[in-house]
Amino acid sequence: MTPPLIDVHVLAKLRLAHAFYNTSIMLLFLYHGWLGFRIRRVRRAKAPLPFPVMRLHRKAGPILAAMGVLGFFIGFTLVMLHTGKILEYPPHLFTGLAIVILLVTTLLVSRRIKGPDSPYRTPHFILGCAILCLYVVEVFLGIGVLF
16 A cells, blocks of 8 residues: 555545535535425426526536535545555445536536426436435445545
8 A cells, every 4th residue: 555645634634524525515415406306396287486496406506516526526636645546445436436427417418408398307307316316325435435
């Protein structure tokens, strides 16, 4: 094993900060998903649309996606500083990478949603559900990495 490039105590604190940050992002995504589900349910019921909720969902989505990608690269950097090996924690790495790919894909799909009957709404919903599921798995994998 290569010696860490930074102090072990500092690294331990940074790892905990990474865990707290990404857990916070996961919780924000759960809230974001709940907003999206609320919008979807109202839209399918042909009820009046909740425009403030829609505005929040549209504005927060790209920001949360960027924050999720940032969390991945922070974790990647911490592993490289600690061990120097990319594949030190393969399940955690590949789950995080899958989340990043899904975040970018969801963002690109959401940009194509135009009008009330857009065919991109269902793929956006499915990708969002996949992101939420993978985030839960990622947090549990991350707990295994910490301890």
